[in-house]
Amino acid sequence: MDDRLDTIFSALSDPTRRAILARLANGKATVAELADPFELSQPAISKHLKVLEQAGLIRSGREANSRPRILEPAALKTIADWVADYRRFWDESFDRLDDYLSKVQGNEND
C-alpha cells in the first residue's frame, strides 16, 4: 500500500497531469483532446498518461482508431482516505462531527 501511495502522490505532483485529470472529470477524452491545451509534444502527453495509468488514476479504452482515457476514482479515494487521518489537525470539530455523521450516514443510505 505504501508503494501505491508513492506512485499516486508522485503522479499528482505534476501540474500537467493534474490538469489532465481535471479534464477527464468532464468525461472521457482522446489523447489528442487531452494534449490540445498544452504546448507539449504528443509523446510528452503520452508519457504523462502512462504515469497516470500506472498510478491507477486513469484507464485506457478502445474506440475505433483512438484510445480514450477515463478517470479511475479509486486511486483518488486512496488519497482522500490517507489525508482524512489528519483531518482532526485542521478541523477542531472533527471528532464530534465524525461520530455524528456515522449515524446520520447510516440513516441516509436506507
Next chain:
Amino acid sequence: MDDRLDTIFSALSDPTRRAILARLANGKATVAELADPFELSQPAISKHLKVLEQAGLIRSGREANSRPRILEPAALKTIADWVADYRRFWDESFDRLDDYLSKVQGNEND
C-alpha cells in the same frame, strides 16, 4: 497555488516523509527522534525534513540544543480540499449528503 500543490504532493510521495508526518501526528519530535526508526544517515533525514518544511507540512521549533519539528496541518488541508473536488466520482451519495451536512454542521457549531 499550482506550485504549492506540486511541492506538497511531491513531498508526500516518499514513504519516509509520510512516516515522519505520522510520527509528528503524535506530537513534536527532535531530528534524532525522527531519524531513529530509519536506517538512513542523519543528513538524509535532515534533507527529508527540509523537503517537508518547504512544502509547509512541518515547522521547526527551537528548544535548548535541539530544533523540534511539529506538524503544520494547513498544507494537508490543501490536499484534502483538492481531492474533495473529485469526491463525487467515488461516492455516489456525495451530492445529497453534502447538502445535508452543510446544514448539520452549521447547527453543530452553534
Next chain:
DNA sequence: TAGCTATATAGCCAATTAGTTATATTCTAT
C-alpha cells in the same frame, strides 16, 4: 494495398532527487 490518423515507443539529454561521507555550526555544560 496505400495512405492517413491516432497513438506508442526508442533513444537521447539536462535537471532533479535521494542517498552517501565529511565538515561546519550552534548550544550546553564543564
Next chain:
DNA sequence: ATAGAATATAACTAATTGGCTATATAGCTA
C-alpha cells in the same frame, strides 16, 4: 574556553524524470 551533542551544509554519485525528435504500430478509408 573547551568539549560534546544536535543538527545543518557541502560535495559527490547513481537513479529517475520530463522534455525532445524520430520512428514504429494499429486501425480506418479510399
